[in-house]
Amino acid sequence: MNLSARTEYAVRAMVHLATADPAEPMTLDSVAQQEDLPRKFMEAIFADLRRAGLITSLRGSRGGYFLARSGDAITIGDIMRAVDGPLWEVRGLRPQDTEYRGVTQHLPTLWVAVRASLRAVLDSTSLSQLASGHFNDRVTALTADDGAWTNH
Numbered sequence: 001m002n003l004s005a006r007t008e009y010a011v012r013a014m015v016h017l018a019t020a021d022p023a024e025p026m027t028l029d030s031v032a033q034q035e036d037l038p039r040k041f042m043e044a045i046f047a048d049l050r051r052a053g054l055i056t057s058l059r060g061s062r063g064g065y066f067l068a069r070s071g072d073a074i075t076i077g078d079i080m081r082a083v084d085g086p087l088w089e090v091r092g093l094r095p096q097d098t099e100y101r102g103v104t105q106h107l108p109t110l111w112v113a114v115r116a117s118l119r120a121v122l123d124s125t126s127l128s129q130l131a132s133g134h135f136n137d138r139v140t141a142l143t144a145d146d147g148a149w150t151n152h
Helices: 005-019 028-035 039-051 076-084 107-122 127-132 137-144
Strands: 055-058 064-067
Touching: 005 028, 005 039, 005 064, 005 076, 005 127, 028 039, 028 064, 039 055, 039 076, 076 107, 076 127, 107 137
Parallel strands: none
Antiparallel strands: 055 064
């Protein structure tokens, strides 16, 4: 699985909003500068995040962006879906909609399991957990294995 730049940038931006002073909106320029992200690309990402109801904006000279809900109520899965669509697809199909014949007939079961494992991590990890580095037991257990940190 490859994580798109769009998703990575969205998560990075959302961490900034989650750690910002909730009384002060954060500008897109500020986020882009702090993370060295392309401003134009971030405009499109913020539009997706706003459409998904994850952020709100305030216009004007003191305007900017806020989280629409608390960082505890927004998961990393929510952010990923907002900017890139479904977490896992196989050639543009949902895993349960794939169909194979013969010896490969059981592949949909594997594809559904892969999606379920992604959901188990991404939908149980809140933006606040990511911002603080205090992950849930599932993430902590998965990353405790030295093999998780090495390439295969």
